Amino acid sequence: SSVLVEARARLFKPGGALARDLSRNPTVLVVNDTVFAHGALFPEHVEFGLEKINSAVSKWMRGDAEVQDRKIPSLFLASGGRYSIMWSRIYSSNYPPEIQRQVCHVLREALSRLRARRLVVGHTIQPEGINCVCDGGVWRIDVGMSLEMLNRPAEWLEIRRVALTREDPGNSSNKSGESNGHANGDDNRQNGHEECHLTDEAGSRITVITNQAHGSQEESKQHQLASTEEVQPPAATPHMYQKNSV
Incomplete structure (x- = not known):
């Protein structure tokens, strides 16, 4: 009802109980070497300063008067449009190979400035489940679990450090016997879960686990899979701010 919608809006508006x-x-x-963001992260965001962006968004959500202008640079970078941290779908969309290489180049530049290996994002539903592109540089983990979206089976990403042996120099299978509490190997099923492993050269194991026992997908909501906006990858992300601004 409209009363419930209004009540929810009050909870989430700047200064609201849930917003705070x-x-x-x-x-x-x-x-460590993993970055988490809702939609994307570009070199411009890192250059501007993640601490400034985090601080400004937190103040805005608390209702602080000094940051209620959504046009200030830090808030604009966070949620101001198609190149923002919250709203961009650049890394979650699929492109022809040449364009994909450009997108991956932008991603690698952003990660290198943080000395990170991977970015984990949500925001854009992945019909085939959790997946990665850019050689594991970005993991797309939005699978539409919400009842109001697709009611898809739950999936989650596990990142752990493991000790590599000479016989296991970053292969997908695990010869060292490390189990992470789940079955080893690709396409194994145990207790209603299906998982795949990826171990990189630094010894970080990525495990994707799907809860196959979850409720069925609602086909009637397939139209919510994709955004209606036309997503274009940035040849170079735009300079949307003035340095040293709030």
């Missing part, structure tokens, strides 16, 4: 609670979380989180 969410303000404690960063917009971009870096954990």
Whole structure:
């Protein structure tokens, strides 16, 4: 009902109870060599300063008067349009090989500035489930689990450090016996889960786990799979800010 919608809006508006609670979380989180962002991360975001962006978004969600102008650079970079951290679908879309190489180049530049190996994003539903592109540089993990979206089977990404042996120099199979609490190998099923492993040369194991026992997909909501906007990859992401601004 409209009453419930209005009540929910009050909870999430700047200064609302849930907005204040969410303000404690960063917009971009870096954990070891993995970066987490809702939609994307470009070199311009890193150059501007992730701490400034995180701080401004948190203040905006708390309702601080100094950052309620959505046009200030830090908020614009966070959620101001198609090249923003929150709204971009650049890394979550699929392109012809030449354009994909350009997209991966932009991604690698952003990651290199953070000395990171991979970016994990959501925002854009992946019909085939969790997947990666750019040689594991970006993992796309939005699978439409929400009942109001596609009610898809739950999936999650596990990233762990493992000790590599001479016989296991970054292969997808695990010869060292490390199990992560799940079955080893590709396309294994155990307790209703299907998983695939990827171990990189630095010893980070990526495990994708799908809960096959979850409820069925609602075919009537297939139209929600893709955004209606036309996504174009950036040859070079635009300079949308002035340096040293808030």
